[in-house]
Amino acid sequence: MVDSLSPDDTSRDRRPGRPRDTAIDDAALAAARTLLAEVGWDRTTMVAIAERADVGKPALYRRWPSKTHLIFEAVFGWVPDHVPVAEAQSADDWVERSFDYTLDMFGRPDVRAALPGLLATLRDNPDLQSNLWRQFGSPAVDMLSDTLDNDGATTDSALDAQATMLLIIGSSMLVRLLLRGDAADAVSARLPGILRAR
Amino acid sequence: MVDSLSPDDTSRDRRPGRPRDTAIDDAALAAARTLLAEVGWDRTTMVAIAERADVGKPALYRRWPSKTHLIFEAVFGWVPDHVPVAEAQSADDWVERSFDYTLDMFGRPDVRAALPGLLATLRDNPDLQSNLWRQFGSPAVDMLSDTLDNDGATTDSALDAQATMLLIIGSSMLVRLLLRGDAADAVSARLPGILRAR
Amino acid sequence: MVDSLSPDDTSRDRRPGRPRDTAIDDAALAAARTLLAEVGWDRTTMVAIAERADVGKPALYRRWPSKTHLIFEAVFGWVPDHVPVAEAQSADDWVERSFDYTLDMFGRPDVRAALPGLLATLRDNPDLQSNLWRQFGSPAVDMLSDTLDNDGATTDSALDAQATMLLIIGSSMLVRLLLRGDAADAVSARLPGILRAR
Amino acid sequence: MVDSLSPDDTSRDRRPGRPRDTAIDDAALAAARTLLAEVGWDRTTMVAIAERADVGKPALYRRWPSKTHLIFEAVFGWVPDHVPVAEAQSADDWVERSFDYTLDMFGRPDVRAALPGLLATLRDNPDLQSNLWRQFGSPAVDMLSDTLDNDGATTDSALDAQATMLLIIGSSMLVRLLLRGDAADAVSARLPGILRAR
DNA sequence: ATTTAAGCGAGACGGTACGTCAAGTCTTGCA
DNA sequence: TGCAAGACTTGACGTACCGTCTCGCTTAAAT
Structure with a gap:
């Protein structure tokens, strides 16, 4: 673990x-x-x-x-025992599971508190950046990329997968950073729908 | 100005x-x-x-x-003379213009340098948070909300507009913070397409 | 006044x-x-x-x-209506009256509080120094000097008078600055006796 | 040292x-x-x-x-290797040596510069006050007190010793603070004589 | 009666010292 | 060698005070 x-x-x-x-x-x-x-x-x-x-x-x-x-x-510095994204059945499913996972992570109080400082570090420390990407981003993005390829819905699946990931992570982060309680829940609930509705 | x-x-x-x-x-x-x-x-x-x-x-x-x-x-603490979002013709147009504007803003070197510290402040200072929202978020979101209503494409336009905004801002921020040069440009170019394709 | x-x-x-x-x-x-x-x-x-x-x-x-x-x-910045030293009958009398007056003055709480700062100023501002001397020191010292001349007890009455004044003022100052209550009173009471006993 | x-x-x-x-x-x-x-x-x-x-x-x-x-x-915060007062043979000798020592000390440029600020502190900090007394005042005063007892010349030797000390210290301080060069020397030279002539 | 020079309270200005605190490094003595 | 305790340097932060200045108003003497 x-x-x-x-x-x-x-x-x-x-x-x-x-x-x-x-x-x-x-x-x-x-x-x-x-x-x-x-x-x-x-x-x-x-x-x-x-x-x-x-x-x-x-x-x-x-x-x-x-x-x-x-x-x-x-x-x-740890990965959960079970990353639910791994079992995604489709692109939409992948998006939904990613939001679940990401919103949950950025909702942890320690993560919320650490985020700004971590962003600063990430900006200046490419080594940590790639560490983080290798651990969280890369596998998930590869998987989405494959799915998109199968669907044949895109011309550059790798880029689209990466962009999608940034949309998910960025919005989750902001929701958790700026919104509280009910407002956060209401908006969170709409996020996957907007992105999935392609 | x-x-x-x-x-x-x-x-x-x-x-x-x-x-x-x-x-x-x-x-x-x-x-x-x-x-x-x-x-x-x-x-x-x-x-x-x-x-x-x-x-x-x-x-x-x-x-x-x-x-x-x-x-x-x-x-x-300032707004440009001309906010291009104000002239959006449709929801898709609004998204595109917003990405233009937001990616541009977060690309400014002073904004990039200040962002992490500012996010920390935003988390703890509700007054600054509401200031920011009043100035940037609220008008643009209201406008999108109206457009969505006209399209009749959503059940809760206010919430969807807010969520869309968070997607745009969050992803723009991350792109500018984590990516550089060509990589940033390539991903940036795909972002509006993914979100617009609804 | x-x-x-x-x-x-x-x-x-x-x-x-x-x-x-x-x-x-x-x-x-x-x-x-x-x-x-x-x-x-x-x-x-x-x-x-x-x-x-x-x-x-x-x-x-x-x-x-x-x-x-x-x-x-x-x-x-004021002189009392009545300077008792003016009526001294002899050198001993002068010493006693001077102690009375000086101990009284340095006992005033405002004077006590102001003294250190004032000493610093006095050290650096010859103009204030001469002002003070002209007002307080000079007349009294002249008077003692005359009395000492009459007594024929000294070779340089002006110098002795000045030295005596410094002894009085300096000791009064210290008593008020360093001692409190009963201790101050007891020591004060002995001061004139020691100086007078010539 | x-x-x-x-x-x-x-x-x-x-x-x-x-x-x-x-x-x-x-x-x-x-x-x-x-x-x-x-x-x-x-x-x-x-x-x-x-x-x-x-x-x-x-x-x-x-x-x-x-x-x-x-x-x-x-x-x-230091005492010289050799305090000359310790070898005084009589009360008069004690007075003379004390003036030597005290005038010398208050003539040091660092002491002159620090005095006003230190007096202010002394007034407000009983702990520093007692420190100072323990180190400088007490031993010398005790010694004079003993000498006066032997002479049988006083009714309360402790009080008189303390008062004498204050006269010496106070006048030395003033001389060094207010007078310069020749004037200071001339007056200083008369001080012991005036006090000693008992 | 009008002018006019100055006084007035409020408060901003530059400069600068104080005392606090954090990060990251280094030095003991012990295990 | 690792470890806890606590020293060390560097340097930012925020507060306070001093002495000066500027504003718009008021006042009294001089026209």
Whole structure:
């Protein structure tokens, strides 16, 4: 269930010296998620994360090169056991399932709190960008692309699939960022219909 | 061309005391835009804005309660002379024009630099949120809503119009934030087609 | 009773235009004294004085070139109707009366609050220094000098008189600044005796 | 030679974590003294001290709660290797040596620059007041008190000793603050004589 | 009675210090 | 070597005060 995005996670070989305490990783990520949801991005400081996780600040920086990397992994550093998009039967079905999944994700309070900071990072860090794409975007988009090809409804399925994905993600993000409660639900409910009605 | 978002814009009656120098407002906002484009959000500090505008820091804080408010107005605090959406002939036309306008706006370097910070503010400041909506969202959405009513193609035109707007804005934002150069252009070009094909 | 120390008080000739409102002078000085006693030097700001005196800040700066000048006059800008030192019968008597007067003056809460700032000014502003000396120091010292000459007890009466004055003023100042209540009274009571016992 | 006045000097037990760099303390205090002497109180800012000492501002605020506390320790936070008063043979000798020492101290340019601000602090900070007294006043006064007892010349030696001290310190301070060059020297030379002639 | 020079309160202006706080790095002593 | 504690630098933030200035109004003396 946990599939880390951290860059220095590749080496699983035994290194000399005392091994790192893996419990610290989990505690830190959990603390970051909790703080984001509770007090927002600004007050989710490294010291606060360290205190909440009952861990030292250097232990954090030993694992993640910056606060943003930590939070990035805390928020996106796992994939659910079951990605419902994988079972989509048609393009419309794919859209609907993607909205379900995306709206749900951006509705998580920790994700909402982390989003702006993460967008900034994404803009400046191509490595995280491609990480994210590889994990979330690429598989789903490939699948939609195949479906569209089968339907023969488009001239450039890859581009259309990517654009569709951006429409879904972008609108989901905005709904969650700008709207609250009933308003958010009402608009969310219409989104798939508008996009699907092709 | 400049239509301020500042809240104390209503009273034009002479208040006692030395009146504010409106040149400072303009200089500060222009300085903020320039700095955002040139050096990015992080190095667009209040002192830097003050120096660039040849203005004192307190003069800034007299006008805007925080750096974010200043930048918010610098980036969104004006409407162009001519909003092309106003002349849309149909729903499809409206979508196309909106994409043009929105992609253009989010392509501005100062907007790109400011966006993440502004999204964070938007999440926490309902006042700015409603300001933004009143200025950009509301008129355009109302117009689309009317058009949809005429077409008789929807059951709840207001909701659909709002959802459409979110799709347009969200995807434009993401394209500009995540994609560069040719990739951005290629995807941008497909966006209206996907949404319009209803 | 009020003999102003303000520097631009010399010209009593009619200048053209509206004459200054003398009530403002008194109100400002009184406000300064009150604030010094109530909130101390640091929080006795020009704005606070202006507000307390129900007066504009420029009216203050029209009269005094700086905050220090204002406070200086507020605290020392008057001489009592009756300077008891003038009636001293002997050197010992002079010392005793001077201590009485000086301890009393430095015991005033406004004077205590203003002293440090005033010392700084005195150090840097020779004009205020000579003003103060002319008003308080010089007459009294001259008088003691004469008395000492009559007694024939000293080789350089002017110098001795000045030194004596510094001993009196300095010790009075310190007592009031550093000691409180009973301790201050007890020590004060011994001061004249020590100096007089020659 | 350096005997710190800092309040947390009692515990010499090892606290966890990285210990403070004592070189920073010394560098900061030296920088403060130098700046006071060179540019005066007003331009001895915390940033200037930090720069001169090649140290960060937070390192300063970690050690002293305010600028005044820092400067206080810089100016009074040490005792010379050799306090000449300790060897006084008689009350007169004590007075003479005290004047020597005190006039010398208040003649130091850093002390002269810092005095007014420090007096203000002293008035409001009983803790610094007692610190100062414990270090400078108390030992010397006790000694004089003993001498006076031996002479049998007074009814309350403790009070008289304290009063004498105030006379010495107060007059020395004033001389250094108000007089310059020859005038200061001439008056200073007479001070001990006047007080000693008992 | 009109002019006119100045005073007036309100408050903005530039400049600058203060004290706080965050991020990210470095240094202890211990395990 | 990892770890916790807590030092360190850098540098932004927001507040406050000082002394100056500008506005539109009012006042009293001089015409």
